[in-house]
Amino acid sequence: MANWCNNKVTFNGDKDSLNKVLALFKEMIEKESKGNIGQLPDFIESKNGYFFEIYCDETDECSFHYETRWSPNIESLWMVATHYNVGFVLDYEESGCMVYGKTIYENEILQDYFLNQCDFQDCIYNVDTDCYEFEGTSYDYQDEIMRILLDRKINNNKQKIA
Template sequence: MANWCSNTVEFIGEHSQFEELGRLFKAMATKEKKERRGQLPPFAEVDSGYLFEIRWEGGVLYYETKWSPNTEVIVAIADHFKIGFRYNYSEPGNCVFGEAAYRDGTLTDVALDWDDIAAYDFDEDTDTYRFENQNYDSSEEILEKLLERKKAIRKLQGLNNG
């Protein structure tokens, strides 16, 4: 059985494009429920990265994928509609936690790796996560801090290299 990766995509574009996106995702969600299997947009030229539990709410797409994000599919959707996006994904059990952005044909993706995840521990005695001498009830806040730090480092490296 697959571990499920949670995905949230906020598209960036014109209002009329959001209406078309909404129709696409609502049709995919209906088809998913009817067929009881993951979906891909009809124009996608890939045969993996199926979307499950598709929800389109307030211009934001929420869905699940098996094991890892399906960035290639989201890029195909953005290219089809000539829009950009901001994309968050998470499946901490497999060390998958990151954020991608796509604008004007350029994809940036910053993700945590096993070294990042090793920065904190789970304390079974207190049922909390320990990070930098503090306890947390959930790993989510720690993962977000680690990702923000990694993005800041990448930004500095980009400034220093350019």
């Protein structure tokens, strides 16, 4: 059985294009609710990148949460974005395999930022306190540290580009 990667994607673009994306995802949600588990838009011919357990984010009209097997389905999202001429921001994580990242597609440029094993070398679990220690601070959850590390990686890359 696959490990499940949790994903949240938010699309951005003009209202008409976003309405088409919204209709696409509502259609996939409807198909999935009728028992067709694992969805891909009809215009994607791949055998990979299926969307599972899709639902709309209640706080943002064109944001969706869903699961994928093992890793994020960045290629499928890119195909949706290019098909409808929109951008997106994808946040993803599969903590069991330490998959954690953010993908940004804007102005026809795709950037994927992710953490690797080297990024976690200064994060230590303290059995006595039942906390993670990082740079002299204790954290109840490792995902707090992962957010810090990913934000640093994104900011460092933006500084290199500027």
